[in-house]
Amino acid sequence: MSSTGPVISERVSMQDGAGGRAMRSLVEEIFLPGFESDQEGVIGLSAMDDGAAIRLGDRWLVLTTDSHVVHPIFFPGGDIGRLAIAGTVNDLAVMGATRVLGLTCAAIIEEGLPKTILRRIQRSIREACAEAGTSIVTGDTKVMGRGELDGIILNTSGIGMCERVVSDAGLHPGDRIIVTGSLGDHGMAVMAVRHELELDGDLESDVMPINDLIDAALRVGGSGIVAMKDPTRGGVASALHEMATKSHVGIVIAEVCLPVRAAVRSASELLGIDPLRIANEGKALLGVRPDRAADVLDALRHHPKGRDAAIIGECFAERAGSVVLDTGFGRRLLTEADGEPLPRIC
Amino acid sequence: MSSTGPVISERVSMQDGAGGRAMRSLVEEIFLPGFESDQEGVIGLSAMDDGAAIRLGDRWLVLTTDSHVVHPIFFPGGDIGRLAIAGTVNDLAVMGATRVLGLTCAAIIEEGLPKTILRRIQRSIREACAEAGTSIVTGDTKVMGRGELDGIILNTSGIGMCERVVSDAGLHPGDRIIVTGSLGDHGMAVMAVRHELELDGDLESDVMPINDLIDAALRVGGSGIVAMKDPTRGGVASALHEMATKSHVGIVIAEVCLPVRAAVRSASELLGIDPLRIANEGKALLGVRPDRAADVLDALRHHPKGRDAAIIGECFAERAGSVVLDTGFGRRLLTEADGEPLPRIC
Numbered sequence: 001m002s003s004t005g006p007v008i009s010e011r012v013s014m015q016d017g018a019g020g021r022a023m024r025s026l027v028e029e030i031f032l033p034g035f036e037s038d039q040e041g042v043i044g045l046s047a048m049d050d051g052a053a054i055r056l057g058d059r060w061l062v063l064t065t066d067s068h069v070v071h072p073i074f075f076p077g078g079d080i081g082r083l084a085i086a087g088t089v090n091d092l093a094v095m096g097a098t099r100v101l102g103l104t105c106a107a108i109i110e111e112g113l114p115k116t117i118l119r120r121i122q123r124s125i126r127e128a129c130a131e132a133g134t135s136i137v138t139g140d141t142k143v144m145g146r147g148e149l150d151g152i153i154l155n156t157s158g159i160g161m162c163e164r165v166v167s168d169a170g171l172h173p174g175d176r177i178i179v180t181g182s183l184g185d186h187g188m189a190v191m192a193v194r195h196e197l198e199l200d201g202d203l204e205s206d207v208m209p210i211n212d213l214i215d216a217a218l219r220v221g222g223s224g225i226v227a228m229k230d231p232t233r234g235g236v237a238s239a240l241h242e243m244a245t246k247s248h249v250g251i252v253i254a255e256v257c258l259p260v261r262a263a264v265r266s267a268s269e270l271l272g273i274d275p276l277r278i279a280n281e282g283k284a285l286l287g288v289r290p291d292r293a294a295d296v297l298d299a300l301r302h303h304p305k306g307r308d309a310a311i312i313g314e315c316f317a318e319r320a321g322s323v324v325l326d327t328g329f330g331r332r333l334l335t336e337a338d339g340e341p342l343p344r345i346c
Numbered sequence: 347m348s349s350t351g352p353v354i355s356e357r358v359s360m361q362d363g364a365g366g367r368a369m370r371s372l373v374e375e376i377f378l379p380g381f382e383s384d385q386e387g388v389i390g391l392s393a394m395d396d397g398a399a400i401r402l403g404d405r406w407l408v409l410t411t412d413s414h415v416v417h418p419i420f421f422p423g424g425d426i427g428r429l430a431i432a433g434t435v436n437d438l439a440v441m442g443a444t445r446v447l448g449l450t451c452a453a454i455i456e457e458g459l460p461k462t463i464l465r466r467i468q469r470s471i472r473e474a475c476a477e478a479g480t481s482i483v484t485g486d487t488k489v490m491g492r493g494e495l496d497g498i499i500l501n502t503s504g505i506g507m508c509e510r511v512v513s514d515a516g517l518h519p520g521d522r523i524i525v526t527g528s529l530g531d532h533g534m535a536v537m538a539v540r541h542e543l544e545l546d547g548d549l550e551s552d553v554m555p556i557n558d559l560i561d562a563a564l565r566v567g568g569s570g571i572v573a574m575k576d577p578t579r580g581g582v583a584s585a586l587h588e589m590a591t592k593s594h595v596g597i598v599i600a601e602v603c604l605p606v607r608a609a610v611r612s613a614s615e616l617l618g619i620d621p622l623r624i625a626n627e628g629k630a631l632l633g634v635r636p637d638r639a640a641d642v643l644d645a646l647r648h649h650p651k652g653r654d655a656a657i658i659g660e661c662f663a664e665r666a667g668s669v670v671l672d673t674g675f676g677r678r679l680l681t682e683a684d685g686e687p688l689p690r691i692c
Contacts, residue, residue: 012459017489027487030464031451034472035482042448044483052483054447054505056402065450065503066486071494101400102388104411105377106501113358118376126380136381137390137398140412140501141373143363144690148417148496155486157411157450157503159400344490 019233019279020339024048024242043165048242050091050229053165060165062097064088065157071344073117073151076189077205078281080154081121083346085128086281087232088156089209094228094284095167097160098215102137103129106155109143113152121152132209134158166218168239169246170226176293177251177313178286180213180306181206182259183236187278188267190345197270203263206282213305214284220299224292230284232346234337235277239285240313240323241336247287250319253334255327259308276325277337279346287315365579365625366685370394370588389511394588396437396575399511406511408443410434411503417690419463419497422535423551424627426500427467429692431474432627433578434504435555440574440630441513443506444561448483449475452501455489459498467498478555480504512564514585515592516572522639523597523659524632526559526652527552528605529582533624534613536691543616549609552628559651560630566645570638576630578692580683581623585631586659586669587682593633596665599680601673605654622671623683625692633661 015022027048035045041055051064068084078086089100105125109118129135185206192203218225227247231239244251260268260275268275282305288296293311300306323334361368373394381391387401397410414430424432435446451471455464475481531552538549564571573593577585590597606614606621614621628651634642639657646652669680 010461012455012457012461012464012489014457014489014491017455017487023487026461027485030461030468031453031482031485031487033468035475039481042481042483044448044481045485049484052448052450054483061407061447061505063448063450063503063505064484065452065501067452067454067488067499067501069454069488069490069494101407102390102398102409104398104409104503106411106413106503107377108413108415108499109358109363111358111360115356115358115372115376118358122376122379129381135385135388135390136377137388137400138395138410139373139377139391141363141369141377142413142415143358143360144415144496145360148415148690150490150494153413153454153499155411155413155452155501155503157409157452157501159407159409159505344494 015339018339020238020337022339049095049168051095053095060162062092062095062160062162064091066091067153067155068346069153069344070190070346072193075193075205076203078207079121079124080152081124082128083207083281084154084156085125085132086207086209088158089132089211090230092158092160093211093214094230096162096165098211099161100132100134100211101159101161103134103156103158104138105136106140108149108153110149110151111143111145128209132211166225166228168227168229168243171243171247171249171287171315173249173315173317174290175226175287175315176290176311178288178293178297179310179312180210180284180300181308182261183280184260184264184268184275184278186281187345188264191271191273192267195271197267203267206280208282208305210282210284210305213300213303216299216303217286217296221288221292221296224289225286225296226289227287228284232279232281235279237276237334237337243287244323245321248320249315250322250324251313251315252324252326253313255325257310257312259310281346361685364685366584366683368685395441395514397441399441406508408438408441408506408508410437412437413499413501414692415499415690416536416692418539421539421551422549424553425467425470426498427471428474429553429627430500430502431471431478432553432555434502435478435557436576438504438506439557439560440576442508442511444557445507446478446480446557447505447507449480449502449504450484451482452486454495454499456495456497457489457491474555478557512571512574514573514575514589517589517593517595517633517661519595519661519663520636521572521633521661522636522657524634524639524643525656525658526556526630526646527654528607529626530606530610530614530621530624532627533691534610537617537619538613541617543613549613552626554628554651556628556630556651559646559649562645562649563632563642567634567638567642570635571632571642572635573633574630578625578627581625583622583680583683589633590669591667594666595661596668596670597659597661598670598672599659601671603656603658605656627692
């Protein structure tokens, strides 16, 4: 690898891992070829959803994987262990698999890491598993030398089961968009620590498994819940863009309806980061048929993890694939980020 | 973290990731607590097997995970992509799940890595998947900054299905130990590149998915195949120790029967590394009832991937938990390595 090598676009950049358009291009251009044609009864890689689904008799087995590289490892409201469990459980849940059969945990550890740190992480993995009603069933441990890796990486994969898979592509004109709680908490909490921001309000990550919350919504909403996605990397903006594009609808979001905590709003102004473009780790976006929206919202709000749930938008046949923000004074396109160059927030 | 911090044993060392006794201690001491009691119908973390098994009706779903951190990324006979697929497929296969339902692939990439390298890796992932009759069904991409990660890490998880789970703990006195081919090829090929050894013979990694080979053995051996394990990190010595300890038998191995290629033998003498203690990535150890051993060996040898298969040892009631090497001149204990400090060979 010489430093006067290929042009810049021919090297992987931080944006390529940030959950936006750049990452999707990288995956489509490099990882997808040869895996486009899924077997029968499989929702696979080409669906570019939060996970895969494999038909087993009259049910679906849902499978997902995530690597977690957050820095710092411990942050207000959580740590890399809780993040790993919540991330994987929530990816299963938004595909409809709220019953988690088991999780894997693969740790890659930097040589010299104090074992006390591993013990703290393991404890929070255990607690998050208990909260999600599941367990680590198998794992892997690798150690890399100093200078080869900074800290620790956790990869978690998970399998769940359900009767109906909910994709992120099922929206129709008229459907309502519901978010299960406040926006931007995780990303802003991590960024504040990294920028050593001193804030008045409490800035805490929302990291939590929400399979129980989604289960409560599905019990009430049934097949009226037509699409789900968790707005992690790239935030709500990226997630809605993906849903709108895949569903061939336009989405209009009302800014006044967006649940954003005061502390997050302040930090976002200080840091110049839009809360719609930063990761959430305990939230989901639901697309719901108009006649079921009020009941689903009610069910969410009666759940301890869904008190701040809100209907934030609606789907239209016009402007398919785009997301429009209604500010109250006018409307503007919420462009899809190429991928914010924010390393290691999840 | 001050440099005059905790005593050395309280920090993670390279040995802790090398597949030997040190790694098992780390896992038992830190990762296992709280996950000892498996749910009913689940073979979970406490079994410390190559994967987990979950009962689904009258069948078993087998789940496994592995991270791959090999350096160099490309080595004689393969690369990190082929290694990842083979490693995960073989972990499923040695638990009896030779039919692979799907694999996940999570890539963690260093910023600046040329995309041509990713394309080469993806191609070999695709080829290895085709060879194993499976596919990548979902994935994840993260990018870490320069100085945070050296190169690329792949994590692959996999699910498979079978009617009967084969554990690594099912050996009885009298059972024969069969290895499916030559020993030490992968580890020695990688170490030779890293030491820039110039050798006469061809030193090539054995990395390949062998679910088809194991399926051929199971078709002939049936329930007469009572234990399986793939001798990756820590090599045959570690794998046999684990099988002997869990099965409460002693294992005697005949040195003269061990299939070791001439090039591996030469390299092992030059480098001072025992071929029994270094990783294989396309081999399995089978414990077979004495009356089925000849037929299983025959089935293996008639398969293109099993031509060098050999019966290498036998199980005894005496010296439970130990492995003895019969050199032809006498017998000596094959001690379990604490974990060779060989970073990044798989």
